[in-house]
Amino acid sequence: MTTISRRHLLGMAGGAAALGLVGCGGDDDDTADPTATAPGSSGGTAANPTPTPRGIKPASEITYWSVHPANSKPVEEELIRRFQAAYPDIKVKLETAGANYAEVSQKFNAGLAARQIPDVVMLSDVWWFKYFLAGTIEPLDALIAEAKIDLSDYQDTLVQDYQYDGKQWGMPFARSTPLFYYNKEKWAAAGLPDRGPRTWDEFDEWAKTLQAMARPGEFAFTHVKGDSYIAWTFQGIIWQFGGRYSDDKFKMLMDSPEGIEAGNYVRSQVFTLKYANVTAKDVNADFLAGTTYSMLSSTGGLAGVLRDAKFPVGTAFLPEKKQFGCPTGGAGLCIPKAISDEKKLAAMLFIGFITNPENTTYYSQNVGYMPVRKSAVNSPAMQEFFAKYPQFKTAVDQLPKTRPQDPARVYVPGGDAIIGKGLERMVLNNEDARNVWPDVKKELEKIVDTEIRPKIKI
Numbered sequence: 001m002t003t004i005s006r007r008h009l010l011g012m013a014g015g016a017a018a019l020g021l022v023g024c025g026g027d028d029d030d031t032a033d034p035t036a037t038a039p040g041s042s043g044g045t046a047a048n049p050t051p052t053p054r055g056i057k058p059a060s061e062i063t064y065w066s067v068h069p070a071n072s073k074p075v076e077e078e079l080i081r082r083f084q085a086a087y088p089d090i091k092v093k094l095e096t097a098g099a100n101y102a103e104v105s106q107k108f109n110a111g112l113a114a115r116q117i118p119d120v121v122m123l124s125d126v127w128w129f130k131y132f133l134a135g136t137i138e139p140l141d142a143l144i145a146e147a148k149i150d151l152s153d154y155q156d157t158l159v160q161d162y163q164y165d166g167k168q169w170g171m172p173f174a175r176s177t178p179l180f181y182y183n184k185e186k187w188a189a190a191g192l193p194d195r196g197p198r199t200w201d202e203f204d205e206w207a208k209t210l211q212a213m214a215r216p217g218e219f220a221f222t223h224v225k226g227d228s229y230i231a232w233t234f235q236g237i238i239w240q241f242g243g244r245y246s247d248d249k250f251k252m253l254m255d256s257p258e259g260i261e262a263g264n265y266v267r268s269q270v271f272t273l274k275y276a277n278v279t280a281k282d283v284n285a286d287f288l289a290g291t292t293y294s295m296l297s298s299t300g301g302l303a304g305v306l307r308d309a310k311f312p313v314g315t316a317f318l319p320e321k322k323q324f325g326c327p328t329g330g331a332g333l334c335i336p337k338a339i340s341d342e343k344k345l346a347a348m349l350f351i352g353f354i355t356n357p358e359n360t361t362y363y364s365q366n367v368g369y370m371p372v373r374k375s376a377v378n379s380p381a382m383q384e385f386f387a388k389y390p391q392f393k394t395a396v397d398q399l400p401k402t403r404p405q406d407p408a409r410v411y412v413p414g415g416d417a418i419i420g421k422g423l424e425r426m427v428l429n430n431e432d433a434r435n436v437w438p439d440v441k442k443e444l445e446k447i448v449d450t451e452i453r454p455k456i457k458i
Helices: 073-086 101-114 128-134 141-146 156-160 184-189 200-212 230-240 257-271 283-289 299-308 341-354 357-367 380-388 390-401 415-427 433-452
Strands: 061-066 091-096 120-124 171-176 178-183 221-223 276-278 294-298 313-316 329-334
Touching: 061 073, 061 101, 061 341, 073 091, 073 341, 073 357, 101 120, 101 128, 120 128, 120 341, 128 329, 141 341, 156 171, 156 390, 171 299, 171 341, 171 357, 178 184, 178 230, 178 299, 178 390, 184 313, 221 257, 221 283, 230 257, 230 294, 230 415, 257 276, 257 415, 257 433, 283 294, 283 299, 294 299, 299 313, 299 390, 313 390, 341 357, 357 380, 380 390, 415 433
Parallel strands: 061 091, 061 120, 221 276, 221 294
Antiparallel strands: 120 329, 171 329, 178 294, 178 313
Protein backbone atom coordinates (compact mmCIF):
# COMPACT_ATOMS: atom_id res chain seq x y z
CA MET A 1 0.00 0.00 0.00
CA THR A 2 1.24 3.49 -0.83
CA THR A 3 0.05 6.47 1.21
CA ILE A 4 0.76 9.91 -0.18
CA SER A 5 0.47 12.65 2.36
CA ARG A 6 -1.12 15.96 1.48
CA ARG A 7 2.18 17.78 1.96
CA HIS A 8 4.23 15.27 -0.05
CA LEU A 9 1.73 15.20 -2.90
CA LEU A 10 1.73 18.94 -3.25
CA GLY A 11 5.43 19.54 -2.77
CA MET A 12 6.72 21.87 -5.45
CA ALA A 13 9.86 23.76 -6.38
CA GLY A 14 10.27 27.26 -5.02
CA GLY A 15 8.94 26.54 -1.55
CA ALA A 16 5.22 26.85 -2.24
CA ALA A 17 3.33 24.95 0.42
CA ALA A 18 0.76 22.20 0.09
CA LEU A 19 -2.63 23.09 -1.33
CA GLY A 20 -5.84 21.14 -1.87
CA LEU A 21 -5.54 19.24 -5.13
CA VAL A 22 -8.81 17.73 -6.20
CA GLY A 23 -10.49 16.44 -9.31
CA CYS A 24 -12.64 18.04 -11.99
CA GLY A 25 -15.84 17.20 -10.15
CA GLY A 26 -15.00 19.48 -7.23
CA ASP A 27 -16.48 16.98 -4.77
CA ASP A 28 -13.72 17.26 -2.19
CA ASP A 29 -14.20 19.69 0.64
CA ASP A 30 -10.52 20.28 1.33
CA THR A 31 -9.46 23.90 1.04
CA ALA A 32 -6.19 25.40 -0.04
CA ASP A 33 -3.79 27.64 1.82
CA PRO A 34 -2.18 29.92 -0.74
CA THR A 35 -0.83 32.20 1.98
CA ALA A 36 2.05 29.76 2.30
CA THR A 37 3.41 31.08 -0.98
CA ALA A 38 6.55 33.11 -0.56
CA PRO A 39 5.47 36.69 0.27
CA GLY A 40 7.67 38.14 -2.44
CA SER A 41 6.23 35.99 -5.20
CA SER A 42 4.49 38.13 -7.78
CA GLY A 43 3.70 35.48 -10.33
CA GLY A 44 5.38 37.49 -13.05
CA THR A 45 6.24 41.06 -13.74
CA ALA A 46 4.00 43.59 -15.43
CA ALA A 47 4.24 47.13 -16.63
CA ASN A 48 2.01 49.81 -15.14
CA PRO A 49 -1.33 49.93 -16.95
CA THR A 50 -0.57 52.93 -19.14
CA PRO A 51 -2.78 53.88 -22.09
CA THR A 52 -2.42 51.65 -25.15
CA PRO A 53 -1.79 52.85 -28.71
CA ARG A 54 -5.58 53.23 -29.00
CA GLY A 55 -5.46 55.64 -26.09
CA ILE A 56 -7.38 53.18 -23.90
CA LYS A 57 -6.46 52.86 -20.24
CA PRO A 58 -7.52 49.67 -18.44
CA ALA A 59 -10.54 49.92 -16.15
CA SER A 60 -9.86 50.23 -12.45
CA GLU A 61 -12.11 47.29 -11.49
CA ILE A 62 -13.30 44.08 -13.15
CA THR A 63 -15.47 41.16 -12.05
CA TYR A 64 -14.52 37.53 -12.64
CA TRP A 65 -17.16 34.75 -12.62
CA SER A 66 -15.82 31.28 -11.83
CA VAL A 67 -17.05 27.88 -10.64
CA HIS A 68 -13.69 27.26 -8.90
CA PRO A 69 -13.20 23.84 -10.56
CA ALA A 70 -11.63 21.25 -8.26
CA ASN A 71 -12.23 23.46 -5.21
CA SER A 72 -9.74 25.99 -6.56
CA LYS A 73 -11.16 29.20 -5.05
CA PRO A 74 -8.23 29.77 -2.66
CA VAL A 75 -5.81 29.26 -5.54
CA GLU A 76 -7.74 31.71 -7.71
CA GLU A 77 -7.68 34.20 -4.84
CA GLU A 78 -3.90 33.90 -4.71
CA LEU A 79 -3.67 34.48 -8.46
CA ILE A 80 -5.77 37.62 -8.00
CA ARG A 81 -3.49 38.76 -5.18
CA ARG A 82 -0.51 38.33 -7.46
CA PHE A 83 -2.23 40.21 -10.28
CA GLN A 84 -3.16 43.12 -8.06
CA ALA A 85 0.42 43.30 -6.76
CA ALA A 86 1.60 43.62 -10.36
CA TYR A 87 -1.29 45.88 -11.41
CA PRO A 88 -2.18 47.90 -8.29
CA ASP A 89 -4.53 50.15 -10.26
CA ILE A 90 -6.82 47.26 -11.25
CA LYS A 91 -9.06 45.58 -8.67
CA VAL A 92 -10.48 42.12 -9.43
CA LYS A 93 -13.73 40.99 -7.80
CA LEU A 94 -14.09 37.20 -7.73
CA GLU A 95 -17.65 35.85 -7.73
CA THR A 96 -18.87 32.25 -7.48
CA ALA A 97 -21.16 31.83 -10.47
CA GLY A 98 -22.30 28.26 -9.86
CA ALA A 99 -21.25 24.80 -8.77
CA ASN A 100 -20.41 23.55 -12.26
CA TYR A 101 -19.94 24.65 -15.85
CA ALA A 102 -23.62 24.33 -16.71
CA GLU A 103 -24.59 26.62 -13.85
CA VAL A 104 -22.17 29.40 -14.76
CA SER A 105 -23.48 29.24 -18.32
CA GLN A 106 -27.05 29.54 -17.07
CA LYS A 107 -26.11 32.49 -14.88
CA PHE A 108 -24.28 34.19 -17.73
CA ASN A 109 -27.23 33.67 -20.05
CA ALA A 110 -29.58 35.19 -17.48
CA GLY A 111 -27.12 38.01 -16.82
CA LEU A 112 -27.03 38.92 -20.49
CA ALA A 113 -30.82 39.36 -20.48
CA ALA A 114 -30.70 41.38 -17.26
CA ARG A 115 -27.62 43.35 -18.33
CA GLN A 116 -25.75 42.16 -15.26
CA ILE A 117 -22.65 40.48 -16.60
CA PRO A 118 -19.03 39.95 -15.51
CA ASP A 119 -15.91 41.12 -17.30
CA VAL A 120 -14.31 37.65 -17.34
CA VAL A 121 -16.43 34.49 -17.43
CA MET A 122 -15.36 30.85 -17.16
CA LEU A 123 -16.94 28.81 -19.96
CA SER A 124 -16.24 25.14 -20.65
CA ASP A 125 -15.48 23.43 -23.93
CA VAL A 126 -19.17 22.64 -24.50
CA TRP A 127 -20.61 26.05 -23.55
CA TRP A 128 -18.60 28.88 -25.11
CA PHE A 129 -19.80 28.29 -28.67
CA LYS A 130 -23.38 29.05 -27.65
CA TYR A 131 -22.29 32.61 -26.86
CA PHE A 132 -20.25 32.86 -30.04
CA LEU A 133 -23.44 32.03 -31.95
CA ALA A 134 -25.32 34.66 -29.97
CA GLY A 135 -22.63 37.27 -30.63
CA THR A 136 -22.22 37.96 -26.90
CA ILE A 137 -18.52 37.17 -26.39
CA GLU A 138 -15.63 39.24 -27.72
CA PRO A 139 -13.09 37.99 -30.27
CA LEU A 140 -9.80 38.28 -28.41
CA ASP A 141 -7.24 38.62 -31.21
CA ALA A 142 -6.87 42.42 -31.03
CA LEU A 143 -6.84 42.38 -27.24
CA ILE A 144 -4.20 39.62 -27.20
CA ALA A 145 -1.98 41.78 -29.39
CA GLU A 146 -2.69 44.88 -27.35
CA ALA A 147 -1.83 43.12 -24.10
CA LYS A 148 1.30 41.68 -25.76
CA ILE A 149 0.42 38.07 -24.95
CA ASP A 150 2.49 35.43 -26.76
CA LEU A 151 -0.24 33.14 -28.09
CA SER A 152 2.36 30.84 -29.65
CA ASP A 153 3.52 29.77 -26.17
CA TYR A 154 0.12 28.28 -25.32
CA GLN A 155 -0.35 24.55 -25.87
CA ASP A 156 -1.58 24.21 -29.44
CA THR A 157 -4.57 21.93 -28.86
CA LEU A 158 -5.70 23.84 -25.79
CA VAL A 159 -5.74 27.21 -27.52
CA GLN A 160 -7.30 25.76 -30.69
CA ASP A 161 -10.29 24.57 -28.67
CA TYR A 162 -11.42 28.21 -28.43
CA GLN A 163 -10.85 29.12 -32.08
CA TYR A 164 -13.51 29.42 -34.74
CA ASP A 165 -13.85 31.27 -38.02
CA GLY A 166 -10.20 32.31 -37.84
CA LYS A 167 -10.56 34.06 -34.48
CA GLN A 168 -9.79 33.38 -30.82
CA TRP A 169 -12.88 33.44 -28.58
CA GLY A 170 -11.44 32.30 -25.26
CA MET A 171 -8.18 31.45 -23.53
CA PRO A 172 -7.35 28.07 -21.94
CA PHE A 173 -7.23 27.98 -18.15
CA ALA A 174 -8.49 24.86 -16.30
CA ARG A 175 -7.74 22.26 -18.98
CA SER A 176 -7.52 18.47 -18.87
CA THR A 177 -7.51 15.24 -20.87
CA PRO A 178 -8.82 11.78 -20.01
CA LEU A 179 -6.23 9.25 -18.83
CA PHE A 180 -6.26 5.49 -18.36
CA TYR A 181 -5.99 4.90 -14.57
CA TYR A 182 -5.16 1.49 -13.15
CA ASN A 183 -4.77 -0.13 -9.74
CA LYS A 184 -1.18 -1.37 -9.61
CA GLU A 185 -1.92 -3.88 -6.85
CA LYS A 186 -4.58 -5.59 -8.97
CA TRP A 187 -2.30 -5.49 -12.01
CA ALA A 188 0.48 -7.19 -10.03
CA ALA A 189 -1.88 -9.81 -8.60
CA ALA A 190 -2.99 -10.66 -12.13
CA GLY A 191 0.62 -10.95 -13.31
CA LEU A 192 0.28 -8.02 -15.71
CA PRO A 193 3.09 -5.65 -16.65
CA ASP A 194 3.16 -2.34 -14.77
CA ARG A 195 1.78 -0.21 -17.58
CA GLY A 196 -1.48 0.60 -19.27
CA PRO A 197 -2.71 -1.49 -22.21
CA ARG A 198 -1.36 -0.26 -25.53
CA THR A 199 -4.51 -1.36 -27.38
CA TRP A 200 -8.09 -2.28 -26.55
CA ASP A 201 -7.39 -5.74 -27.94
CA GLU A 202 -4.60 -6.15 -25.40
CA PHE A 203 -6.87 -4.90 -22.65
CA ASP A 204 -9.58 -7.38 -23.58
CA GLU A 205 -7.08 -10.16 -22.88
CA TRP A 206 -5.86 -8.58 -19.66
CA ALA A 207 -9.41 -7.94 -18.49
CA LYS A 208 -10.23 -11.67 -18.64
CA THR A 209 -7.53 -12.31 -16.05
CA LEU A 210 -8.54 -9.33 -13.95
CA GLN A 211 -12.21 -10.26 -13.97
CA ALA A 212 -11.46 -13.89 -13.12
CA MET A 213 -9.97 -12.78 -9.80
CA ALA A 214 -12.60 -10.13 -9.07
CA ARG A 215 -14.96 -10.53 -6.15
CA PRO A 216 -18.72 -10.05 -6.56
CA GLY A 217 -19.45 -6.43 -7.39
CA GLU A 218 -15.94 -5.76 -8.70
CA PHE A 219 -15.02 -5.09 -12.33
CA ALA A 220 -11.87 -4.82 -14.40
CA PHE A 221 -13.13 -1.55 -15.92
CA THR A 222 -15.92 0.98 -15.35
CA HIS A 223 -17.59 3.47 -17.68
CA VAL A 224 -19.05 6.81 -16.64
CA LYS A 225 -22.64 7.86 -17.38
CA GLY A 226 -23.98 10.65 -19.56
CA ASP A 227 -24.03 13.27 -16.82
CA SER A 228 -20.41 12.36 -16.06
CA TYR A 229 -19.40 13.13 -19.64
CA ILE A 230 -19.33 9.70 -21.26
CA ALA A 231 -19.55 11.60 -24.57
CA TRP A 232 -16.17 13.13 -23.67
CA THR A 233 -14.36 9.86 -22.93
CA PHE A 234 -16.05 8.17 -25.90
CA GLN A 235 -14.83 10.99 -28.16
CA GLY A 236 -11.40 9.39 -27.93
CA ILE A 237 -12.77 5.89 -28.46
CA ILE A 238 -14.71 6.74 -31.64
CA TRP A 239 -11.54 8.34 -33.04
CA GLN A 240 -9.56 5.23 -32.08
CA PHE A 241 -11.94 3.15 -34.20
CA GLY A 242 -11.46 5.50 -37.14
CA GLY A 243 -14.79 7.32 -36.76
CA ARG A 244 -16.01 10.76 -35.72
CA TYR A 245 -19.12 12.30 -34.20
CA SER A 246 -19.13 14.84 -37.03
CA ASP A 247 -16.91 16.68 -39.45
CA ASP A 248 -16.00 20.34 -39.15
CA LYS A 249 -18.98 21.31 -41.33
CA PHE A 250 -21.45 19.77 -38.84
CA LYS A 251 -22.13 16.70 -40.98
CA MET A 252 -23.08 13.98 -38.50
CA LEU A 253 -20.95 10.84 -38.88
CA MET A 254 -21.52 8.83 -35.70
CA ASP A 255 -23.64 6.27 -37.61
CA SER A 256 -20.73 5.36 -39.91
CA PRO A 257 -19.51 1.73 -39.80
CA GLU A 258 -16.61 2.90 -37.60
CA GLY A 259 -18.95 4.73 -35.21
CA ILE A 260 -21.24 1.73 -34.96
CA GLU A 261 -18.27 -0.56 -34.31
CA ALA A 262 -17.01 1.75 -31.53
CA GLY A 263 -20.43 1.99 -29.90
CA ASN A 264 -20.99 -1.74 -29.98
CA TYR A 265 -17.50 -2.32 -28.61
CA VAL A 266 -18.16 -0.41 -25.36
CA ARG A 267 -21.55 -2.14 -25.19
CA SER A 268 -19.80 -5.52 -25.52
CA GLN A 269 -17.44 -4.70 -22.66
CA VAL A 270 -20.48 -4.62 -20.37
CA PHE A 271 -22.83 -7.26 -21.82
CA THR A 272 -20.71 -9.73 -23.82
CA LEU A 273 -17.20 -9.67 -22.40
CA LYS A 274 -18.71 -8.82 -19.00
CA TYR A 275 -15.61 -7.25 -17.50
CA ALA A 276 -17.02 -3.72 -17.34
CA ASN A 277 -19.89 -1.95 -15.65
CA VAL A 278 -21.27 1.59 -15.54
CA THR A 279 -20.75 3.67 -12.42
CA ALA A 280 -23.80 4.41 -10.33
CA LYS A 281 -22.53 7.89 -9.58
CA ASP A 282 -18.79 8.61 -9.40
CA VAL A 283 -16.18 6.51 -11.22
CA ASN A 284 -13.32 7.99 -9.18
CA ALA A 285 -15.07 6.91 -5.98
CA ASP A 286 -15.52 3.41 -7.41
CA PHE A 287 -11.83 3.26 -8.28
CA LEU A 288 -10.75 4.42 -4.83
CA ALA A 289 -13.11 1.91 -3.20
CA GLY A 290 -11.50 -0.89 -5.21
CA THR A 291 -14.73 -1.91 -6.95
CA THR A 292 -13.20 -1.11 -10.32
CA TYR A 293 -9.60 -1.79 -11.23
CA SER A 294 -9.29 0.71 -14.08
CA MET A 295 -11.12 3.63 -15.68
CA LEU A 296 -10.90 6.51 -18.11
CA SER A 297 -11.02 9.70 -16.05
CA SER A 298 -9.93 13.31 -16.13
CA THR A 299 -6.43 14.58 -15.48
CA GLY A 300 -8.10 17.12 -13.21
CA GLY A 301 -9.04 14.36 -10.74
CA LEU A 302 -5.56 12.83 -10.57
CA ALA A 303 -4.32 14.69 -7.51
CA GLY A 304 -7.35 13.70 -5.47
CA VAL A 305 -7.01 10.08 -6.56
CA LEU A 306 -3.33 9.97 -5.62
CA ARG A 307 -4.03 11.56 -2.28
CA ASP A 308 -6.92 9.29 -1.33
CA ALA A 309 -5.92 5.93 -2.84
CA LYS A 310 -4.89 3.16 -0.44
CA PHE A 311 -2.99 1.46 -3.26
CA PRO A 312 -0.40 2.56 -5.85
CA VAL A 313 -1.98 4.20 -8.88
CA GLY A 314 -0.72 4.02 -12.46
CA THR A 315 -1.64 6.29 -15.35
CA ALA A 316 -1.24 5.69 -19.06
CA PHE A 317 -2.20 7.02 -22.47
CA LEU A 318 -5.61 5.98 -23.76
CA PRO A 319 -5.49 2.60 -25.51
CA GLU A 320 -5.48 2.48 -29.30
CA LYS A 321 -7.62 0.46 -31.69
CA LYS A 322 -6.99 1.32 -35.35
CA GLN A 323 -5.22 4.52 -34.29
CA PHE A 324 -4.70 6.80 -31.31
CA GLY A 325 -7.39 9.23 -30.20
CA CYS A 326 -7.72 11.54 -27.21
CA PRO A 327 -9.62 14.80 -26.67
CA THR A 328 -8.95 17.72 -24.39
CA GLY A 329 -11.52 19.14 -21.96
CA GLY A 330 -12.12 21.59 -19.16
CA ALA A 331 -12.72 25.34 -19.19
CA GLY A 332 -11.37 28.57 -20.57
CA LEU A 333 -11.91 32.28 -19.95
CA CYS A 334 -13.99 34.55 -22.17
CA ILE A 335 -14.76 38.28 -22.27
CA PRO A 336 -18.32 39.55 -22.87
CA LYS A 337 -18.83 41.78 -25.88
CA ALA A 338 -21.12 44.26 -24.11
CA ILE A 339 -18.61 45.64 -21.59
CA SER A 340 -16.55 48.78 -22.17
CA ASP A 341 -13.23 48.80 -24.04
CA GLU A 342 -11.51 49.77 -20.80
CA LYS A 343 -12.92 46.71 -19.02
CA LYS A 344 -12.08 44.46 -21.97
CA LEU A 345 -8.45 45.54 -21.82
CA ALA A 346 -8.24 45.06 -18.06
CA ALA A 347 -9.88 41.65 -18.44
CA MET A 348 -7.36 40.62 -21.10
CA LEU A 349 -4.44 41.75 -18.94
CA PHE A 350 -5.86 39.66 -16.10
CA ILE A 351 -6.34 36.56 -18.27
CA GLY A 352 -2.85 36.88 -19.72
CA PHE A 353 -1.35 37.26 -16.27
CA ILE A 354 -3.02 34.30 -14.56
CA THR A 355 -2.12 32.06 -17.51
CA ASN A 356 1.49 33.23 -17.81
CA PRO A 357 4.18 30.53 -17.39
CA GLU A 358 4.75 31.06 -13.67
CA ASN A 359 1.09 31.26 -12.77
CA THR A 360 -0.09 28.34 -14.90
CA THR A 361 2.64 26.31 -13.18
CA TYR A 362 1.29 27.41 -9.80
CA TYR A 363 -2.29 26.62 -10.82
CA SER A 364 -1.37 23.24 -12.29
CA GLN A 365 0.58 22.07 -9.26
CA ASN A 366 -1.97 23.34 -6.78
CA VAL A 367 -5.19 22.32 -8.51
CA GLY A 368 -4.28 19.46 -10.85
CA TYR A 369 -5.07 20.77 -14.32
CA MET A 370 -2.46 20.88 -17.06
CA PRO A 371 -0.13 23.86 -17.50
CA VAL A 372 -1.45 25.74 -20.53
CA ARG A 373 1.92 27.23 -21.54
CA LYS A 374 4.61 25.29 -23.39
CA SER A 375 7.40 27.07 -21.51
CA ALA A 376 5.78 26.15 -18.20
CA VAL A 377 5.95 22.44 -19.01
CA ASN A 378 9.70 22.70 -19.53
CA SER A 379 10.33 24.87 -16.47
CA PRO A 380 12.48 23.52 -13.60
CA ALA A 381 9.48 23.75 -11.27
CA MET A 382 7.31 21.48 -13.42
CA GLN A 383 10.16 19.10 -14.24
CA GLU A 384 10.83 18.63 -10.52
CA PHE A 385 7.13 18.04 -9.93
CA PHE A 386 6.96 15.46 -12.73
CA ALA A 387 9.98 13.67 -11.30
CA LYS A 388 8.17 13.31 -7.96
CA TYR A 389 4.81 12.43 -9.46
CA PRO A 390 5.25 10.82 -12.88
CA GLN A 391 1.51 10.12 -13.08
CA PHE A 392 1.04 13.83 -13.83
CA LYS A 393 3.58 13.73 -16.64
CA THR A 394 1.47 11.17 -18.49
CA ALA A 395 -1.10 13.85 -19.33
CA VAL A 396 1.51 16.31 -20.55
CA ASP A 397 3.24 13.64 -22.65
CA GLN A 398 -0.12 12.65 -24.15
CA LEU A 399 -1.14 16.25 -24.91
CA PRO A 400 0.71 16.59 -28.26
CA LYS A 401 -1.26 13.56 -29.49
CA THR A 402 -4.64 15.10 -28.61
CA ARG A 403 -6.88 17.08 -30.93
CA PRO A 404 -9.86 19.43 -30.66
CA GLN A 405 -13.21 17.71 -30.23
CA ASP A 406 -15.78 17.18 -32.95
CA PRO A 407 -18.33 19.99 -33.38
CA ALA A 408 -21.24 17.63 -32.70
CA ARG A 409 -20.28 17.53 -29.02
CA VAL A 410 -18.77 20.94 -28.32
CA TYR A 411 -20.48 23.29 -30.78
CA VAL A 412 -24.03 21.94 -31.09
CA PRO A 413 -26.11 23.29 -28.16
CA GLY A 414 -26.92 20.32 -25.95
CA GLY A 415 -24.79 18.02 -28.09
CA ASP A 416 -22.88 16.54 -25.15
CA ALA A 417 -26.08 15.51 -23.37
CA ILE A 418 -27.69 14.12 -26.54
CA ILE A 419 -24.67 11.97 -27.40
CA GLY A 420 -24.33 10.93 -23.75
CA LYS A 421 -27.92 9.71 -23.60
CA GLY A 422 -27.35 7.72 -26.76
CA LEU A 423 -24.28 6.06 -25.27
CA GLU A 424 -26.23 5.27 -22.11
CA ARG A 425 -28.72 3.35 -24.25
CA MET A 426 -25.79 1.18 -25.36
CA VAL A 427 -23.97 0.61 -22.07
CA LEU A 428 -27.02 0.57 -19.76
CA ASN A 429 -29.79 -0.85 -21.95
CA ASN A 430 -27.73 -3.05 -24.29
CA GLU A 431 -29.16 -1.35 -27.38
CA ASP A 432 -27.36 -1.87 -30.68
CA ALA A 433 -25.45 1.18 -31.90
CA ARG A 434 -27.04 0.61 -35.33
CA ASN A 435 -30.38 1.59 -33.80
CA VAL A 436 -29.12 4.29 -31.45
CA TRP A 437 -26.87 6.45 -33.60
CA PRO A 438 -29.52 7.29 -36.23
CA ASP A 439 -31.74 8.69 -33.44
CA VAL A 440 -28.86 10.75 -32.06
CA LYS A 441 -27.95 11.95 -35.53
CA LYS A 442 -31.50 13.08 -36.28
CA GLU A 443 -31.77 15.03 -33.03
CA LEU A 444 -28.44 16.78 -33.57
CA GLU A 445 -29.20 17.59 -37.20
CA LYS A 446 -32.44 19.29 -36.16
CA ILE A 447 -30.51 21.58 -33.79
CA VAL A 448 -27.92 22.35 -36.45
CA ASP A 449 -30.65 23.30 -38.91
CA THR A 450 -32.57 25.49 -36.46
CA GLU A 451 -29.88 27.01 -34.25
CA ILE A 452 -26.60 27.00 -36.18
CA ARG A 453 -27.21 27.27 -39.94
CA PRO A 454 -29.31 30.44 -39.61
CA LYS A 455 -26.43 32.16 -37.77
CA ILE A 456 -23.23 31.03 -39.47
CA LYS A 457 -22.20 29.82 -42.90
CA ILE A 458 -21.18 26.16 -42.80
